[in-house]
Amino acid sequence: MATRKPPAKPNISKEELLTYYREMLLIRRFEEKAGQLYGMGLIGGFCHLYIGQEAVVVGLEAAAEEGDKRVTSYRDHGHMLACGMDPKGVMAELTGRQDGYSKGKGGSMHMFSKERHFYGGHGIVGAQVPIGAGLAFSDKYKDNGRVTFTYFGDGAANQGQVAETYNMAQLWDLPVIFVIENNQYAMGTSVKRSTKSPDFWERGAAYGISGESVDGMDVLAVKAAGEKAVAHCRAGKGPYILEVMTYRYRGHSMSDPAKYRSREEVQKIREERDAIENVRELILQGKHATEDELKEIDKEIKAVVNEAAEFAKESPEPPVDELYTDIYAETAPQNA
Numbered sequence: 001m002a003t004r005k006p007p008a009k010p011n012i013s014k015e016e017l018l019t020y021y022r023e024m025l026l027i028r029r030f031e032e033k034a035g036q037l038y039g040m041g042l043i044g045g046f047c048h049l050y051i052g053q054e055a056v057v058v059g060l061e062a063a064a065e066e067g068d069k070r071v072t073s074y075r076d077h078g079h080m081l082a083c084g085m086d087p088k089g090v091m092a093e094l095t096g097r098q099d100g101y102s103k104g105k106g107g108s109m110h111m112f113s114k115e116r117h118f119y120g121g122h123g124i125v126g127a128q129v130p131i132g133a134g135l136a137f138s139d140k141y142k143d144n145g146r147v148t149f150t151y152f153g154d155g156a157a158n159q160g161q162v163a164e165t166y167n168m169a170q171l172w173d174l175p176v177i178f179v180i181e182n183n184q185y186a187m188g189t190s191v192k193r194s195t196k197s198p199d200f201w202e203r204g205a206a207y208g209i210s211g212e213s214v215d216g217m218d219v220l221a222v223k224a225a226g227e228k229a230v231a232h233c234r235a236g237k238g239p240y241i242l243e244v245m246t247y248r249y250r251g252h253s254m255s256d257p258a259k260y261r262s263r264e265e266v267q268k269i270r271e272e273r274d275a276i277e278n279v280r281e282l283i284l285q286g287k288h289a290t291e292d293e294l295k296e297i298d299k300e301i302k303a304v305v306n307e308a309a310e311f312a313k314e315s316p317e318p319p320v321d322e323l324y325t326d327i328y329a330e331t332a333p334q335n336a
Helices: 014-039 054-061 079-083 087-094 128-142 158-172 200-207 220-236 263-273 275-285 290-312 318-325
Strands: 069-071 148-153 176-182 210-215 240-243
Touching: 014 054, 014 079, 014 087, 014 275, 014 290, 054 079, 054 176, 054 275, 069 128, 079 087, 087 290, 128 148, 128 158, 128 176, 158 176, 158 200, 176 200, 176 220, 200 210, 200 240, 210 220, 220 240, 220 275, 220 318, 240 290, 275 290
Parallel strands: 069 148, 148 176, 176 240, 210 240
Antiparallel strands: none
């Protein structure tokens, strides 16, 4: 059995550690429940789980401020929960119900929340990257000091539209943070087999974009890197690239058996580097909570997730005429 390296004691408050623990655990338990509902046939279509990558979005959301925007790919449930979207509404959307965030029409891959400044999961690989730059362009135009977090994976990093977006973002000094969630396997091909220059963040140098690589299994390291990137953007210095080295424990989607890697590899990461366990050990090490208190937190989180699942099951299916709503944006009268 692999041995976990004891985490170094951080200069961080008890409240912050417990908050990150709760938020990551909520994503983990929510995704486990979503996987169960998918297996029961209650979630249809595609379903991409975020299990293993929780520290990425929790760390970056800790560096964000109210009004900052985020846009991501189809592995998006964790992002929704981390930015404050209600688990009930998210789960109802996954099950295609009327009470979902997109009234059951978006499903797993296409949810949206204007209130939480979440501009969707996107099913086309890499398509959210220029959208993220567009959101940042809007903020620069309005001079409102906001930043956009644009998430994409190592598989999307080789897309041509990513390079085009880098160029435009730097040309216009857009306040956008390009977050590469490098989980090492894209849709099923390892970075070593697909990419000649695997240090994706270094590609920004061709455009003069600053950036760095960060351990995506360490929520505190992600938060620190996020704060640096946010400060860079808010200071008007243009875009920033964060390559966050993470790892997904499940397959690319629920239909992926993940035979391209060994069970031993996955187990080794779980035992040695799991982000939630690392924070759990920091909490215990600092005597911020007891084992029993952490078990109580887990119990509370499971109750929240179970409540969300029951809410989704009981929510009605959307009526047929719902298909014809929210098709066009509202336009002002000609003489307005």
